Amino acid sequence: MKINKLLAAGVxxxxxxxxxxxxxFEGEVRTGxxxxxxxxxxxFGHTQTAELGKTYTEKECLNLFAMDLGDHNEQLLRAVNISLTTSEHAAYMSFHYNVGAGNFRSSTLLKYLNNGESVKACNELQRWVYADGRKLPGLVKRRELERQLCLSELTDA
Known part of the structure; x- marks a missing residue:
């Protein structure tokens, strides 16, 4: 996806x-x-109002994506009680978008993060590679990228 499309959607x-x-990572699938x-x-991984079999336009998908990113950002920032680097923020947003607010709020990752144990929190990402009890290669790849991004601006990493 081109950054211009996200910017045009106000992101x-x-x-x-x-x-x-x-x-x-989510890919764009325009049919539910x-x-x-x-x-x-x-x-782009939209679940709130997704309808099975419905076909969405590019504009609808971009608008849903912008809305979803904003919603996940608000929920993430409500759960985190410390300052984040830009890289941590982006990594945790990707993670939050994928696993959802409930899983994020109840995670050991968030406990470490809010305790100021930033490196431990980043390293927790690599544990979240299972979906429905199966280890998925796409999640392994995604979590490693998120982990590397998360650690990239930390001085004690």
């Missing part, structure tokens, strides 16, 4: 950086489908 800064990464864990999904 800037950390959200644009995260958007490019999330779009790459059932994902590997049984959730109806469309566009």
């Amino acid at each position: 800037t800064g950390v959200l644009a950086l995260t958007g490019v990464m999330v779009a790459e 489908y059932v994902d590997p864990v049984g959730v109806v999904t469309a566009c």
